[in-house]
Structures are given as structure tokens and as C-alpha cells.
Amino acid sequence: MAGSNPNAKPMNLTLNVWRQPNRHTQGKIVEYKVKDISPEMSFLEMLDVLNEDLLRAGQDPVAFDHDCREGICGSCDLFINGRSHGPEKGTTTCQLHMRKFSDGDTITIEPWRATAFPVNKDLSVDRSAFDRIIQAGGYISVNTGGVPDGNEIPVPKDLADRAFEAATCIACGACVAACKNASAMLFVSAKVSQLSLLPQGQPERKTRVENMVAQMDKEGFGACSNIGSCAAECPVGISLENIAILNREFLTAKATSNNLA
Amino acid sequence: MSWITKTLTSTIGRKIIMSVTGLFLCTFLVVHLVGNLQLFKHDHGAAFNIYSHFMGTNPIIRTIEWGLVLGFGFHIYEAFALTSRNKSARGAQGYVSNHAEQNSEWTSRNMGILGTIILIFLLIHLYNFFWRARFGSLDPDINNNDDLYSLVVSSFKQWWYVVLYVAAQISLGYHLWHGFRSGFQTLGLNHRKYTPIIKYAGYVFAVVVSAAFASMPLYFFLFTNEKGELAANAPTLIHAVASAF
Numbered sequence: 001m002a003g004s005n006p007n008a009k010p011m012n013l014t015l016n017v018w019r020q021p022n023r024h025t026q027g028k029i030v031e032y033k034v035k036d037i038s039p040e041m042s043f044l045e046m047l048d049v050l051n052e053d054l055l056r057a058g059q060d061p062v063a064f065d066h067d068c069r070e071g072i073c074g075s076c077d078l079f080i081n082g083r084s085h086g087p088e089k090g091t092t093t094c095q096l097h098m099r100k101f102s103d104g105d106t107i108t109i110e111p112w113r114a115t116a117f118p119v120n121k122d123l124s125v126d127r128s129a130f131d132r133i134i135q136a137g138g139y140i141s142v143n144t145g146g147v148p149d150g151n152e153i154p155v156p157k158d159l160a161d162r163a164f165e166a167a168t169c170i171a172c173g174a175c176v177a178a179c180k181n182a183s184a185m186l187f188v189s190a191k192v193s194q195l196s197l198l199p200q201g202q203p204e205r206k207t208r209v210e211n212m213v214a215q216m217d218k219e220g221f222g223a224c225s226n227i228g229s230c231a232a233e234c235p236v237g238i239s240l241e242n243i244a245i246l247n248r249e250f251l252t253a254k255a256t257s258n259n260l261a
Numbered sequence: 262m263s264w265i266t267k268t269l270t271s272t273i274g275r276k277i278i279m280s281v282t283g284l285f286l287c288t289f290l291v292v293h294l295v296g297n298l299q300l301f302k303h304d305h306g307a308a309f310n311i312y313s314h315f316m317g318t319n320p321i322i323r324t325i326e327w328g329l330v331l332g333f334g335f336h337i338y339e340a341f342a343l344t345s346r347n348k349s350a351r352g353a354q355g356y357v358s359n360h361a362e363q364n365s366e367w368t369s370r371n372m373g374i375l376g377t378i379i380l381i382f383l384l385i386h387l388y389n390f391f392w393r394a395r396f397g398s399l400d401p402d403i404n405n406n407d408d409l410y411s412l413v414v415s416s417f418k419q420w421w422y423v424v425l426y427v428a429a430q431i432s433l434g435y436h437l438w439h440g441f442r443s444g445f446q447t448l449g450l451n452h453r454k455y456t457p458i459i460k461y462a463g464y465v466f467a468v469v470v471s472a473a474f475a476s477m478p479l480y481f482f483l484f485t486n487e488k489g490e491l492a493a494n495a496p497t498l499i500h501a502v503a504s505a506f
């Protein structure tokens with residue numbers, strides 16, 4: 001590997017991996033051994049090594065979700081040693097490196113567990129419930145016409161910063177996975193506060209929160225007990241303040257919107 | 262369903278009921294605690310019995326009492342409704358390995374267990390004191406009031422009763438340690454200026470309220486005679502504190 005550290009000793013690891021053939025069949029933990037893992041590999045590269053071994057042995061490789069492998073897309077949904085995205089703070093699984101583990105370690109790897117996130121196969125889960133919540137209201141309407149002047153709508157710096165922080169959510173689902181209640185409140189709150197803090201989000205402000213919360217409940221996510229596991233495990237540091245904003249946006253919308261349904 | 266029932270049965274709506282009732286119960290705790298401090302007066306329960314007679318007969322208090330019944334009723338109902346919903350949201354297959362202790366506080370994850378201990382305590386507590394005071398027949402005291410004080414003292418002379426009370430107060434303390442601040446967050450009352458204050462006020466509230474309630478059974482069990490009189494051989498510190506009442 002280019003620029004690799006010659007002193008980094010390769011590791012041998014035991015992996016307890018959740019294997020499940022499909023959505024309708026009960027899965028189980030299966031033990032695998034991987035050898036000569038470089039501490040400089042990412043966690044996903046280590047799984048690639050496992051899969052190459054399995055393919056060479058004529059076995060079914062472990063299905064897991066991944067795409068960008070640089071912490072942007074939020075695909076890499078692995079529950080590692082009892083934590084969303086593993087032990088390191090503020091990272092996705094693709095940003096977790098094997099130097100965080102030691103030679104001889106046993107690592108347990110499971111899929112996100114939530115009724116609203118069914119397991120497709122092995123470690124791969126269906127997170128389309130998040131897409132449906134966004135479709136229910138996580139957008140702004142932009143009308144056609146001339147391009148507005150960039151500075152036409154004043155946005156205070158403080159609000160712009162807070163909205164931007166909320167906008168960094170990559171919808172990875174670590175919050176749901178870590179939450180005792182499999183609650184999607186941190187995810188929903190990030191989008192609701194991002195858009196309700198900005199002038200562009202005002203026209204749909206009330207219907208947005210009403211519809212997104214209704215969809216969240218319909219998908220079967222749990223309620224928020226203000227435990228804080230979600231924010232602690234969030235790779236981009238979405239804060240619990242957003243959940244308070246969501247609660248008051250919801251209450252205000254329900255109390256004052258024209259929607260009687 | 263109308264928009265009102267839809268709002269109140271949504272996950273956030275249920276939590277708002279939980280929070281409003283929970284914070285209301287916190288105000289009840291303060292009133293209950295302050296009134297009960299009269300147990301420490303050295304008057305063989307005269308003041309305490311006047312107070313409990315007032316609480317049991319005053320029409321305004323009796324009206325507010327219904328609010329308290331509803332507050333407890335909704336809090337407990339929503340506790341079960343939310344807990345069962347939250348359990349099914351995780352699904353039948355839980356994690357094989359889960360280290361929630363590395364990302365959150367124990368109390369916040371165990372509000373249901375803590376609440377259930379409080380509930381069991383509450384039923385026994387209500388039966389022993391409230392039920393007997395309201396519907397039973399107690400002997401009269403020197404002012405011809407029902408002598409609830411003597412019932413309190415004799416109850417707190419039984420070790421298992423004291424253990425139950427202290428365990429319940431520890432549970433209440435933990436419940437409030439998380440619950441106080443959580444209640445504000447549920448209502449959307451989060452602000453970088455006030456949230457740290459609410460958090461520490463909640464810790465102080467939890468410790469002071471539960472310790473003060475627990476001090477009552479402990480005081481009578483450890484330091485008084487059968488009549489509730491402070492024993493001469495009680496530690497000087499206890500004598501010093503008791504003389505303030």
C-alpha cells in the first residue's frame with residue numbers, strides 16, 4: 001500500500017458476523033477468522049478481505065451496505081461491538097480504521113435493528129423509511145422563473161450556521177440504531193429545524209412537520225425518551241437541541257395550522 | 262380521529278402528555294414534602310394531624326386532588342403505551358451485543374423500571390396512609406383530629422416498611438435525575454442559556470426531594486421511640502438538626 005507504515009503489524013481477528021439469507025428467514029451469528037489485517041485498512045476494507053476469503057472458499061460473501069467510503073453518503077450502516085459505526089466518536093464505518101482494534105480481538109458485527117429498517121440480507125438493511133419521511137415533507141418548493149439575487153433574502157449568520165449544522169445529517173440511521181426505542185427523532189429533527197430556521201422553509205413550515213412526524217410514526221419508529229444515545233453516536237454531531245426544536249415546531253403546527261385532519 | 266386525538270396519540274403528543282404530567286407531579290412532590298416536614302415537629306403530631314385533616318377535608322384541596330389522580334393516571338397510562346410502542350419499534354430481534362452504557366446514562370434508559378418501582382410503592386403507600394385516613398377509622402389525638410401521626414410513626418418502626426420507602430425514594434431520585442430535564446426538552450424548552458441551568462436544577466431537585474422524603478422513615482426508625490419522641494442517645498448532629506423544627 002502506498003505510504004504505508006512498515007512498523008504497522010498485521011492483525012489476526014475473530015469476527016462474529018450476523019448472517020441472514022433474506023428478509024423472511026431468521027438469521028444468526030457466524031464466526032469467521034481473518035488474517036494479516038493491516039491496521040491502516042478501513043473497517044470496510046477488512047470486510048472486503050473477509051469476502052475475498054469467502055469467495056475463494058466457494059462461500060456466499062457477506063452482504064453489507066457501502067458506497068462513497070469517505071463519510072458522505074451514509075450507507076455503511078454497521079453496528080460494531082455494540083455501537084453504531086463502532087467505538088470511535090464522530091465517524092462512519094468507512095472512516096473507522098483497523099488501528100482502533102488490536103491483534104486477537106473478537107469483533108461483533110450486526111445490522112441496524114429497527115422494525116422500520118428490515119434486514120435485506122446479512123448486514124444490509126432497507127432504510128427506505130427515511131426516504132419516505134423526506135418525501136412526506138423534507139423539502140422546499142422552488143418556483144420556476146428568473147434566478148433570484150443571491151443576497152435578496154437576508155439570513156442572519158447565526159441562523160445560517162445552525163441550519164447548516166442540521167443540514168450535515170447524512171441520513172445514515174446511526175441514531176435509530178443506537179436508540180433504545182429505535183426512534184428517528186434526531187434524523188427528522190435535523191431536517192425540520194434546518195428548514196424551519198431558514199426563510200426558504202417558511203411556506204411549508206407547518207405542513208412539513210405535521211407530515212414528517214405522521215410518516216415517522218407510520219413507519220413504526222419509537223418515541224424519544226431524551227436518552228441522547230443518538231447524538232452521542234451521530235457521525236456528524238447533530239445535537240439534541242434539534243429534537244427540542246422539532247417538539248416545539250410540531251406543537252405549534254398542530255395548535256395553529258389550518259389542517260383539521 | 263379528530264386532529265386533537267391524532268396529536269395526542271402521536272409519539273410526540275404522548276411524550277408531551279408524559280412531560281406535562283411529570284412536571285406537574287414534581288410540583289405535587291414539593292407540596293407533599295413541605296407539608297410532611299411537620300412530622301419532625303416535637304408536638305406528638307398535633308400540627309401534622311391538623312395539616313392532614315385540612316388536606317383531607319378542604320374543598321379546594323379535594324378538587325385539586327382529582328387533578329393529581331388524573332396526572333398520575335395519564336402519566337402511568339402513557340408510560341405503558343410508550344414503553345410498549347418503543348419495544349416494538351426495536352423489533353423481535355434485538356442486538357446480540359449492545360453497549361448503550363458507552364453512549365448514555367443508565368437512568369435515562371430505565372425510566373420504566375424506576376417508574377414501576379415508584380408505582381408499586383405508591384399503591385402500598387396509598388393503602389396504608391391515604392386509604393386508612395380517608396376511609397378507615399383512626400383514634401383521635403389531643404385536638405380530636407384523626408391521629409394519622411401515630412400511624413406514620415408505628416409504620417416507620419417496621420424495618421420492611423422503611424426498606425420499601427428508602428428503595429422507592431432512590432428510584433424516585435433516579436427518575437427525576439433524568440426526568441426533570443427531560444420534561445423541559447420534550448416541551449421544546451431547550452436554549453443554550455437555560456438548558457445547563459435546568460439540568461443542574463434537576464439534579465439538585467432529584468437529590469434534595471428524594472433524600473428529604475427518605476429522611477422521614479429513617480428518622481423514626483433509627484432515632485425515635487414508639488411515640489415519635491427523639492431518643493436521648495441519638496447522635497448530637499440529629500439533635501442539632503431536629504431542634505430546628
Ligand code: HEM
Nearest residue numbers: 225280283284286287340372373376377380440443444447
Ligand atoms: C411522583 C411521581 C413521578 C414523577 C414526579 C415523575 C416525573 C417524570 C418526569 C418529569 C418525566 C420526564 C417526562 C419527559 O421525558 O418528557 C417522567 C418520565 C417517565 N415516567 Fe415518571 N414520574 C413519576 C411517576 C412515574 C410512575 C408511577 C411511572 C410508571 C409506571 C412513571 C414512568 C415514567 C416513564 C416510563 C417515563 C419516561 C417516558 C419516556 O421518555 O419514554 N413515572 N416522569
Ligand code: FES
Nearest residue numbers: 067069074076094
Ligand atoms: S460508505 Fe458512504 S458514508 Fe460510509
